[in-house]
Amino acid sequence: METKNIMIVGVGGQGSLLASKLLGHLLMEQGYDVKVSEVHGMSQRGGSVVTYVRYGEKVHSPVIDEGEADYIVSFELLEAARWLSYLKPDGQIVTSTQQIDPMPVITGAAAYPEGLVEKMRATGAKVDALDCLALAERAGSSKAVNIVLMGRLSHYFDLPEEAWQRSLEAMVPRKFLELNKRAFALGKEA
Amino acid sequence: MKELMLGNAAVARGLYEAGCSVVSSYPGTPSTEITEEAVKFPEIYCEWAPNEKVAMEVAFGASLAGKRAFCAMKHVGLNVAADPLFTMSYTGVNAGLVIGVADDAGMHSSQNEQDSRRHAVAAKVPMLEPSDSAEALEFAKLAYDLSEGFDTPVLLKMCTRVAHSQSLVELTEREEPEMKPYEKRIAKYVMMPGNAIKRHPFVEERTRKLREWAETSSVNRVEMGGTDVGIITSSTSYQYVKEVFGDSVSVLKLGMANPLPVKLIRDFASKVKRLVVVEELDPIIEDHCKALGLTVSGKDVLPLEGEFSQNLIAEKLGGTVHKGRAIEDAIPPRPPVMCAGCPHRGLFYTLSKNKCTVLGDIGCYTLGAVAPLGAMDMTLCMGASISAIHGFNKARGAESEGKTVAVIGDSTFMHSGMTGLANIAYNQSNSTVIILDNSITGMTGHQQNPTTGYNIKGDPAGKIDLEALCRAMGFRRVRVVDPYDLQACDAALKEELAAEEASVIISRRPCALLKYVKHEAPLEVDGDKCVGCRSCMKIGCPAISVKLGKARVDATLCVGCGVCEQLCRVDAFRSVKKEG
Numbered sequence: 001m002e003t004k005n006i007m008i009v010g011v012g013g014q015g016s017l018l019a020s021k022l023l024g025h026l027l028m029e030q031g032y033d034v035k036v037s038e039v040h041g042m043s044q045r046g047g048s049v050v051t052y053v054r055y056g057e058k059v060h061s062p063v064i065d066e067g068e069a070d071y072i073v074s075f076e077l078l079e080a081a082r083w084l085s086y087l088k089p090d091g092q093i094v095t096s097t098q099q100i101d102p103m104p105v106i107t108g109a110a111a112y113p114e115g116l117v118e119k120m121r122a123t124g125a126k127v128d129a130l131d132c133l134a135l136a137e138r139a140g141s142s143k144a145v146n147i148v149l150m151g152r153l154s155h156y157f158d159l160p161e162e163a164w165q166r167s168l169e170a171m172v173p174r175k176f177l178e179l180n181k182r183a184f185a186l187g188k189e190a
Numbered sequence: 191m192k193e194l195m196l197g198n199a200a201v202a203r204g205l206y207e208a209g210c211s212v213v214s215s216y217p218g219t220p221s222t223e224i225t226e227e228a229v230k231f232p233e234i235y236c237e238w239a240p241n242e243k244v245a246m247e248v249a250f251g252a253s254l255a256g257k258r259a260f261c262a263m264k265h266v267g268l269n270v271a272a273d274p275l276f277t278m279s280y281t282g283v284n285a286g287l288v289i290g291v292a293d294d295a296g297m298h299s300s301q302n303e304q305d306s307r308r309h310a311v312a313a314k315v316p317m318l319e320p321s322d323s324a325e326a327l328e329f330a331k332l333a334y335d336l337s338e339g340f341d342t343p344v345l346l347k348m349c350t351r352v353a354h355s356q357s358l359v360e361l362t363e364r365e366e367p368e369m370k371p372y373e374k375r376i377a378k379y380v381m382m383p384g385n386a387i388k389r390h391p392f393v394e395e396r397t398r399k400l401r402e403w404a405e406t407s408s409v410n411r412v413e414m415g416g417t418d419v420g421i422i423t424s425s426t427s428y429q430y431v432k433e434v435f436g437d438s439v440s441v442l443k444l445g446m447a448n449p450l451p452v453k454l455i456r457d458f459a460s461k462v463k464r465l466v467v468v469e470e471l472d473p474i475i476e477d478h479c480k481a482l483g484l485t486v487s488g489k490d491v492l493p494l495e496g497e498f499s500q501n502l503i504a505e506k507l508g509g510t511v512h513k514g515r516a517i518e519d520a521i522p523p524r525p526p527v528m529c530a531g532c533p534h535r536g537l538f539y540t541l542s543k544n545k546c547t548v549l550g551d552i553g554c555y556t557l558g559a560v561a562p563l564g565a566m567d568m569t570l571c572m573g574a575s576i577s578a579i580h581g582f583n584k585a586r587g588a589e590s591e592g593k594t595v596a597v598i599g600d601s602t603f604m605h606s607g608m609t610g611l612a613n614i615a616y617n618q619s620n621s622t623v624i625i626l627d628n629s630i631t632g633m634t635g636h637q638q639n640p641t642t643g644y645n646i647k648g649d650p651a652g653k654i655d656l657e658a659l660c661r662a663m664g665f666r667r668v669r670v671v672d673p674y675d676l677q678a679c680d681a682a683l684k685e686e687l688a689a690e691e692a693s694v695i696i697s698r699r700p701c702a703l704l705k706y707v708k709h710e711a712p713l714e715v716d717g718d719k720c721v722g723c724r725s726c727m728k729i730g731c732p733a734i735s736v737k738l739g740k741a742r743v744d745a746t747l748c749v750g751c752g753v754c755e756q757l758c759r760v761d762a763f764r765s766v767k768k769e770g
Contacts, residue, residue: 012526024356028194035322036194036356039298040219040635045554046732047526061433062322062355062426065501067512082521085514100744102524106735107562107727110522119517142746 003056005064006153009083010075011100012039012049015146018171019073020051022150026167027055030159037062048079048102071156073149075132076100077116084120093125094152096132096145128152135186144183147172151187195359197352200323201262201290202227203359204330208286209367210234210260212252214245216605217634218264219299220353221292225262226637229646233364238637238646241572241605242267246274246289250343253287254379256370258334262290265306266571270606275343276313280389281379282341282396285370286334292348295470296497299633301552301571303495305471310345310448314393316400317345317447318409321428323357329445332409340396340403347447349470351426351497401449409445412458416440419507420462422455422475422486426498427468433500434509450478459484466507470498528557530733531702531709531749533628536673537597539729539753540680541565546595546687549582551575551607553599554632554701562730566597573598573606576614576623583619591620592687598623601631601639604654614692615663622686622693625656626673629700636704660694667693674699676756702749710750711767715741719762726754726763 006023008016017038024036032055039049052064066085074080074095087093097117104110113119117129130152136144147168154164164184172180195203201224205213213236215225229236239245242263252259263271268291275289291309294300310317318333320326326348333344377385404410415437423431424444431441442458444450455478459465467476467488476488491506492498504511528535538558541548542565550556550566551574559566568578579596586594598607603625614621631637638644643653660668667689671682679697686693700707712733722739733747734754743754745766755763 011524013529024194028192028358033358034194034356037351038196038354038356040222040354045526045529045557045633046524048524059357060429061500062351062357062429063499065499065512066514068500078521078524081517081519082524085516087514088512101732101735102522103527103560103730103732104522104525106732107730108736109561110520112522113517113519116517116519119519123515123517125515 001056003054003059005069006053006071006073007064007069007083007086008051008053008073009079010049011079012045012047014075015143016049016051016075019146019150020053022167022171023053025171026159026163027053029163029167032056033059035059035062048082050083071153073153075145075149078102078112081113081116081120084123084125087125089124091125092156093120093127094149094156095127095129096149097129098131098133098145130190132187135190136183139183139186140179144180147180147183148187151184152190154184154188191361192358193361194356195323196223196356197320197323197326197348197354198223199227200326200359201330201346201348202231203361204327205260206231206234207327207362207364208331208334209258209365210288210334211257212249212259213237213261214239214248215262216240216242216245216267217631217637218267218292219634220294220350221262221264221267221290221348222634222637223353224290225646228260236646238639240640242271243273246271249287249289250274250278253283253285254372256285256372258286258367260288260290262292264300265291265293265304266300266302267291268306268309270572272309272313275309275315277381277386278343279313279315279393280381280386282392283337283343284372285367286337287343288330288333288337288346289343290346290348292350292353293471294350296350298350301569303471305474306345306347307447307474308472310347311474314397315343315345316340316449317347318445319347319425319447320352320445321425321443322352323355323359325445326352327359329409340400342396347425349425397449401451404446404449404451405453407446410451410454411443411445413441413443414461417462419464419466420458421466421468422458422479423468424475425470427470430498430500430503431468434504434507444475447474450475452482455479455484456482468492468498468503468507525560526557527560527730527732528554529702530731530747531751533673533697533699533702534558534626535729535731536676536753537624537626537679537697538563538565540676540683541595541597543680544593544683546593546683547582547590549575549579549594549596551596551598551602553602553626555597555599555626558597560730562728572602573610576607576610579621579623580610580614580617580619583621588620594622595683595687596621596623597626599632600625600627600629600641600656601637603656604640608659611660611694612663615665618692620690620692622695624695624697627656627696627698630704632701636701656696665692665694667691668696669693670696670698672699673697674751674753676753702751710752711765712745712748712750713743713752713755713763714745714766715743716762716764719760721760723759725757725759728757729753
């Protein structure tokens with residue numbers, strides 16, 4: 001099979017590393033060759049961060065380039081728009097509608113664009129947008145946005161529910177497991 | 191058993207399987223996780239050293255004593271450790287000695303983009319260069335065989351995309367090599383001129399033997415495909431080449447960056463019509479090919495700067511380039527910022543307000559340079575702030591002494607700030623040095639250091655007293671301030687800049703991200719009181735924004751540090767908790 005590409009984008013500190021760990025585990029368990037590329041260091045300090053997850057029979061490059069992503073999973077609306085050029089012509093965006101002002105917007109040097117979901121759709125992109133922060137809080141913690149997004153993403157994958165649950169159990173610390181299972185279910189059913 | 195493993199974790203696993211016993215490192219992105227993963231193996235003694243030179247010399251000592259040893263650092267760390275490296279090349283080793291060095295093409299978290307392969311060539315030390323996690327593990331083990339087989343330290347070169355990518359690895363058992371006997375060998379290990387001069391021919395002969403080894407070793411491999419184009423490549427560039435061209439081209443994949451083979455390259459070149467070298471950063475393989483008289487393409491089409499990717503390779507070498515789409519709106523950049531509650535913020539606000547010239551250093555606080563604080567004039571390398579302020583003040587005299595400061599973090603001060611401070615104490619400039627003591631090595635993700643009182647495992651350890659250290663060097667003016675207290679910071683800064691002698695201000699408060707740091711309840715803004723003057727915006731806190739003419743606090747980010755509250759003239763901030 002052709003290599004499939006998932007990008008996880010957001011703001012440093014939002015929890016994308018756990019999401020990529022979960023996907024990595026899930027896809028490896030399915031027997032795929034997998035590569036996951038992460039960002040550490042300075043960019044993590046509130047900057048724009050991206051994680052690449054690639055899987056298939058044999059994966060070479062650890063990164064995803066413009067026009068190659070089958071899925072972009074985004075924790076924040078502006079970040080979805082920032083990485084839009086990485087989406088394949090028929091790719092799918094799954095994004096939280098949360099908005100976090102970057103420093104140039106905070107200082108007034110730039111404006112946060114309005115109507116991003118509609119504008120992204122106008123380019124022909126398939127955009128699934130939902131308020132993951134509200135769902136995460138309903139599950140019990142605003143930190144569970146990452147797992148709400150994974151629940152939502154699971155919609156688009158032809159994988160049995162048990163496979164996702166197994167990976168959740170393997171990757172999430174025990175004391176947060178129930179909370180994250182609720183978050184996953186809320187994302188999936190939303 | 192197969193596992194999905196980070197490149198750096200795979201190196202650590204390789205150390206474990208190779209029977210490595212001692213690891214000493216200084217953290218630096220993208221190398222840090224090698225040591226953080228190695229410490230999880232109880233069989234390996236691990237530590238954070240104060241800097242890379244110390245780390246490398248510790249590892250050398252362990253090798254000399256007869257145990258397999260390792261040290262890790264980032265590319266610029268190898269500059270710090272270059273001194274021992276160049277002479278360890280002459281002494282060789284007793285038990286195997288491997289040095290992990292991680293380059294950062296693309297400068298994800300670095301101050302330059304230098305190519306560590308140059309160090310391997312210059313020091314005449316072999317260097318292995320893995321292209322994924324499986325090779326990282328395999329090459330780490332191979333490095334020990336080479337080290338002991340050829341009597342040499344071995345460099346294991348990572349790069350950001352190999353270090354910070356997870357891919358599949360196969361695990362095996364640990365080998366327990368017996369401790370090598372320690373023998374006193376003055377001619378081999380005491381590098382005074384009369385001995386060293388006899389070791390130099392050994393080094394040259396060793397390189398010849400290693401080159402011969404490289405001709406036939408499986409670490410360098412030919413993958414014949416189409417013969418119109420033959421590509422010589424290594425590391426992550428190999429992955430991009432395979433991604434774009436698959437088997438349509440022939441590939442010579444070099445796993446050893448130094449020394450490079452001769453016959454193998456000539457043979458490969460003779461089998462293809464057009465020879466291309468694909469390597470990030472410097473043209474090292476390309477120059478080698480040119481020295482062999484081969485006609486080769488490389489940096490004439492590919493950049494010397496930045497990371498490669500599959501689209502870049504496709505664009506420059508004639509593959510399929512994937513194109514994306516964009517919306518019309520400009521997307522505002524999202525640069526990294528100091529976290530909400532960062533203890534550096536109050537101090538940098540004070541420096542900005544007092545229009546100080548700020549000679550900076552390497553760490554999270556380099557972000558003090560970013561708008562709206564803009565409170566940094568220079569960042570060069572570890573420790574340079576303190577050395578440079580002395581030169582700056584010697585050059586400009588009293589005029590700059592009254593408004594210039596050096597800022598350096600606790601870990602960076604231990605790394606190489608102390609020697610600069612000794613110079614100020616000795617050669618007497620009226621300099622003001624600020625140690626930003628946040629009780630941790632922050633930027634690389636919270637590593638302990640000699641001032642924190644804990645070791646790499648989090649167990650109690652020796653703790654260096656910064657105040658006592660500065661006083662022992664002869665500084666009479668040493669004072670501690672809380673950077674959350676803006677008035678105290680301002681008073682301390684003004685007094686020390688005005689003082690007629692050198693002084694040290696220790697700005698002390700633990701990093702807000704440390705787990706043991708208890709946060710106050712978040713603040714909120716009383717919309718009736720707020721007049722929208724934007725005074726609170728001067729500190730560049732990511733938790734504060736102005737919406738519809740009123741300041742607003744993001745309660746999910748705010749940790750209640752209260753710095754913004756001190757800037758508000760109408761008392762509009764209040765604690766969420768106090769108000770119930």
